[in-house]
Amino acid sequence: xxxxxxxxxxxxxxxxxxxxxxxxxxxxxxxxxxxxxxxxxxxxxxxxxxxxxxxxxxxxxxxxxxxxxxxxxxxxxxxxxxxxxxxxxxxxxxxxxxxxxxxxxxxxxxxxxxxxxxxxxxxxxxxxxxxxxxxxxxxxxxxxxxxxxxxxxxxxxxxxxxxxxxxxxxxxxxxxxx
Numbered sequence: 379x380x381x382x383x384x385x386x387x388x389x390x391x392x393x394x395x396x397x398x399x400x401x402x403x404x405x406x407x408x409x410x411x412x413x414x415x416x417x418x419x420x421x422x423x424x425x426x427x428x429x430x431x432x433x434x435x436x437x438x439x440x441x442x443x444x445x446x447x448x449x450x451x452x453x454x455x456x457x458x459x460x461x462x463x464x465x466x467x468x469x470x471x472x473x474x475x476x477x478x479x480x481x482x483x484x485x486x487x488x489x490x491x492x493x494x495x496x497x498x499x500x501x502x503x504x505x506x507x508x509x510x511x512x513x514x515x516x517x518x519x520x521x522x523x524x525x526x527x528x529x530x531x532x533x534x535x536x537x538x539x540x541x542x543x544x545x546x547x548x549x550x551x552x553x554x555x556x
Contacts, residue, residue, distance in 0.1 A: 394433030396442070399456050401431040403449045406500050418448060452490075455497040475517050477510045481540040488538060494520055509542060 404414060404427070411424035422445065429435035430445075437445065446453040477495055482488040495510050521528050535541035 391433060393436050395458055396437065396456055397431040397433040399458060400427070400445070400449075403451055403456070403500060404431070407449065414448075422448065450493060450496065451500065452493050452497050455500070475512050475514070476542040477512060477535070478508070478540045478542050479510055480508055481538055485538045485540070488540065490524060491520060491535075491540075494523070 404411075409417070411428050414422050414427050415424045426435065430437055442456060443453050446456050477491075479492070479495060482492045482495065494516070495512070498510060498512060498516065517528060517531065521531050524531065526534075532541065
């Protein structure tokens, strides 16, 4: 089935959609099927991963969770959870939040936030590695995932030094590092 709009996944069965995402993550990590088998110590055989990616074999939720952990991505990314948008953001003019990924890497407690940010990086193919702009929808998703209010998340990010002013330009050193 051909789709010229670039949303081939929408016409695929669910197991195939998950497979497409699995393949994208593996390729973003620059791993071959054999690399996955070797680096997992044989836990994930090349033939099994290939079958999952082609949608020929279904993954149980526990196995999908293990594979998400192996690839270090949120399971929700592999499941293709929909981005639920609220029109109030457009009316309020809410902007983006800029995360300092380097600061997040220094905080053990920030692991779930960092994994979520990495899934966005994978989606965008944005590999600068230092900062990431996230939409208000992403902030709400993080709050839901972490069971906290937006003000509490903002306070945590600020305390960790991981919340950058969206309007502040990068310094010359930061630009050169990117």
